[in-house]
Amino acid sequence: MRKMTYLAVFEPAGNGAYSVYFPNVLGCVSYGKNFQEAQAMAQEALELHIYGMEKDGDTLPIETFSDIQTNAGDIVYAITIYPDFVKNQMDNRRVKTNCTIPYTLKRKAEMQGINFSQVLETSLKAMLQ
Structure with a gap:
């Protein structure tokens, strides 16, 4: 180093x-x-x-x-x-970002306990490779 x-x-x-x-x-x-x-x-x-x-x-x-x-x-x-x-x-520090999704999609995801940050990070990594 x-x-x-x-x-x-x-x-x-x-x-x-x-x-x-x-x-x-x-x-x-x-x-x-x-x-x-x-x-x-x-x-x-x-x-x-x-x-x-x-x-x-x-x-x-x-x-x-x-x-x-x-x-x-x-x-x-x-x-x-x-x-x-x-x-x-x-x-590699975490930064806050804002995104917009349909209300019904947000509500369904919250009801299932989905972590929005984790889903977004995983999806972006997959798309950018």
Whole structure:
């Protein structure tokens, strides 16, 4: 499984909170009420940012692990993600969709305890193979 690591800069934001950005992943930012939450939120932000870039066909940034310009009090911390795991989760998450069927058909199916989501999923899989 692919593993990617990028450096994140945690900037103190007051009251123990931190704002986070990735110098080599432009536009990827996050925030947390404390350092632990900021770490978790930074990882999630990076995962979703890289997922979106891959989905859009963008070239992924390369982490150089070179010197990063920071201010006093900033913390530089490595964040590791597993893009294939995230892609699998995102591509297979359940989403709600709306469909329209005749009322009598709906009523008969409900009386027989039919699971509409299961029937639709099974039918779509069969049709798309």
